[in-house]
Amino acid sequence: MSATPHAPARAIRIAVLAMGGEGGGVLAGWLIDLAEGNGYVAQMTSVPGVAQRTGATIYYIEMFPQAAIPPGAAPVLAQLPTPGDVDIVLASELMEAGRAIQRGIVTPDRTTLIASTHRVFAMTERIAMADGRVDEAAITSACRTAAQRFIGYDMLALAEREGSVISAAMFGALAASRVLPFDRAAFERTITQGGVGVASSLRAFAAACAGETMEAAAPVAAPAPRLDAAAEGFPAELREIVSAGVAQCRDWQDAAYAQRYLARLHPFVAADHAPYMLAAEVARQLALAMTYEDTIRVADLKIRASRFARVEQEVGIKPGQILEIHEYLHPRLQEIVETVPAWLRHPIQSLPPLRWLVGRLTRDGKVVETTSIRGFLMLYALAGLRRWRGSNLRDAVEQASIETWLDLVRQTALRDGKLAVELAMLRTLVKGYSDTHQRGYANFNRIVGLVPQLASADTLAKLRMAALADENGAALERALAELGGAAAD
């Protein structure tokens, strides 16, 4: 706040940006109680309405010191934040902090911005067919630039650690910032008098108060992954990715399969040079292509003890509780036929009763309880088919497709290195199961067919993006039509 001696009396302006159901109302209520309980006149406004249904919403609070009010007068408090005129902005999520800046209510000469840096992804980020997430680093840097002071860390994680909600942590962060003229005890009294979830709120509040130092804390670097021995002979740029690829191939099939991966990869490494853009992309996509998602792999992953432990941790099983895991599976007849070994495939295809039975079994989705003996045994048996993978139909198709693609990448690399990298990356279209998988394959094959005529890596990148833009292929059709038009010109 301004320190000039003749500064006129001025209300403290606070905006709280939250999403519906996040407790922004609780936080705003505390602020009112805090102010009114400590010698201030305060006012809060909000817009509940449909914003409560998961939309972004804003609470606005003003507080005025009673001591500064002349007799007979009353401060006129505003109902809306005015850009450039807000002292404190509390944002319950990172993108909401960004939104506050866009609204102009975070300014370098005035505003303390207190924001939780966790993300609640917006619909557009969630429904993207690949990675639609926005650039978090850019938002964080904007927070630092736009605010006079920025206090940002994951307040949700802190609150959850203390078994509380984010509003308590944000209240704590606000107390710790000391921008309001109230001491910590006043904040705590407010929570206590509120009377709801007092103990856990006070814990989260205290943790956030102690977290004062987090303001300047740099993000913790992730520990370097342990490298597989097989990756040691590779250039430094490739070691991590090759190590991951080898590990995945081993886990998916066996050591020999991992050797096959390395054998396929070697020519690309040998022909490439620093920074190994092409070799790295091939290393990544080849590993993923070779470890395609068949029913065997799914069963193999679902039955593992490590997976059971992960589910227990994710759903937060406490001692004394029992966990049951039910899988939602819907393998199709074709998927069954192509994953079983040849000795089983022929009878299914030629014996009508067996064919009928498998058809019946795959008509509707199945719910399989992996934690039951029966369900477990079923998936266990399916996972056991690993050893015959080499003889199944799916594998033959996949390996042939991989070879064709690798050949094309190799040939392309001779004339256009960048285009080859893009072609390697194009393999990312092939993923998922059933319809998703079919759609991806079809798009991939269609675009691959055009590669010999394609002029540039940029065009291929555009087609890849178009294929990932929507489900019904409209964007890809448009992009292809444009391409056709351009070629005709």
Place this chain on the structure above:
Amino acid sequence: MAERSFKKEVQSLYLGAGDTFRGEGILAITKALLEAGVAYVGGYQGSPISHLMDVLADAEPILNELGVHYESSANEATAAAMLAASVNYPLRGACAFKAPVGTNVAADAIANLSSGGVTGGAMIIVGEDFGEGSSIMQERSHAYAMKSQVWLIDPRPNLPKIVECVKKGFELSEASNTPVMLEVRIRTCHVTGQFQTSDNIRPAFSRREALETPRRDVSRIVLPPASFVHEKEKIEKRWPAAQAYIAANAMNEFFDGDVSDIGIVMQGGMYNTTLRALELNGLADAFGHSRIPLYVLNVTYPLVDAELQRFASGKRAILVVEEGAPEYIEQAISTMLRRADIQTRVHGKDVLPMAGDYTGAVLQQGFAKFVETYHAGMVPVAGQKAGDNRVKAALAALDGNVQGRPPSFCTGCPERPIFTAMKLVERELGEHHVACDIGCHLFSILPPFNLGATTMGYGLGGASIAAFNMRAETEPTKRAIAVMGDGGFWHNGLVSSVGNAVFNKTDNVILIVDNGYTSATGGQDILSSHHPNAERSTQNPIEKAVRGVGAKWVRTITRTYDLEKMTRVLREALTTAAKGPKIIIAQSECMLNKQRRVKPQMQKAIADGKRVVRERFGVDPDTCTGDHSCIRLSGCPSLTVAPNPNPLRREPVTKVINSCVGCGLCGEVSHAAILCPSFYKAAIINNPDGRDRFRDRWRKRIIGFLQTRHAARVARAAA
């Protein structure tokens, strides 16, 4: 059971003389009604008026003690028609709804009421849903006040003034035999504050007295020749009476200032923002002392000629601060001054924008322009210091990284599977024309569903596809689908949509979402609510109602989450040869309400040591390939994305967060759409019984053994 309970807050309605009330604007208005001796109150919920209705519902014991009748009206027309009780009897009554949508619905009753006029004070409280946060079309209630000649009160947005205006509003109504409208903006409904209370007043004349000794006066009934008399009476008697009351009771306010050759006239509701904008322009202090004289219209219709002429006389110019278009007040003032031959210039929408919110920033700019025209150099130039590009840099960094966050279906919402089913049927039968109504289901127009072409009003979903009533024999084509909530259905959809469709023999599809509440307005009960309600008649099935108006093809789906059934019924409705409208009633309780009801019960049962199974869904990150089809068919807030734990993959995986309520849609979607095997349902058994524990022990033993074997096999292969 409404979304928010005011059981605790309504205790403040008992406050008496000398006490201080602390709370929200809406609650203050309720208290003011009781202090004004109101005899009856009705209304229809909808933001920002929902909380008023919820407050009144929770206050029923207090109302009963005072002999005040409260009704949760079927719609706004019902609520306004209730004011007919004040036509012949000295009964004070009020009704409340959101505006202008509610005013639109109530227009018929309001016009009839205001033509004949009232004996007892009649007040229509409208929550003006205008500006940021509004969920409706941007119009003004002012037009209704003018067309029916209802006085419009627009108080300064602070609690003492609002309370005063409620009380004076009734007196004004009685003094001029005219209903009044009290307009409160969104933020004013929810503004917090304090005021000195007085005692509640029991109505001087009771409804019982009215019924015991009925009165009628044919000159008050809208029928010729009385209706022509009303028209003249409005202008010749009621208008001057109102102006006289407003002036005599100083309902409008004058504030002096030293820059006396200009002035600002404003709607009362704009006062706080105006003062802030003046403060930011260095023309006022924090306590409302403005250098420019102010004239605050706490009554914006009718204007008081004498007051205005007095304010404008001797000034070079005045500025009218009037939010929304058209600029009715500015036009009226211009005409008035012109007729009186007062040469003061009138500014308004020339320096302020014609449309949109009048926020602090907007007014600040407009005021600067206005003041600078007459006093150059008086307003200090605001803005950033030269060379400070920090804000610009921050905005550049944010470009494209801040996305809209429109409201959408809640976690586990039972309406979601209905639209998932529509999406799946669309894959088979192609796209259809889908019309929406008003209510939560309207979120279907946004991603991820992108379904719905129009919304034409509450209960009018079915009516809005009436033009697509095709003759199957001569023009066979795809059918249109109308979606309507149970709120809209009872508001007027039964007649306007379903009855109309039956009568006109349409073949189209009307889907009614029966989630047990008017959920979009805050979860209030309605006729078909599935739970009993001590004060109201609920549990009246929608199916019975639609069959009652003659619908033959009616399918009730008792669990919307049954995606297979939902798609089957939709497919059938779109393809069946059966004649007449196809009515689908899709039932499952609003999840927001259900969780509010069930969660505490569940927690208590767990605490009591009872066996409770909680379900939630999850996604295995190692089988998820990051395509997010599942999210596109759902959009559930608990279904989000997370970094991919696999270093080979770049796409984020789908993740189910702990807010999942286990509605089951994710599993149904992965089955029905044949998506992917990554979803699992976790059933968490709290306080397991002996059988559970026994079974769990054996399972763990056998499965554990096999898991060790499998792990060894995998390790062997990898070596």
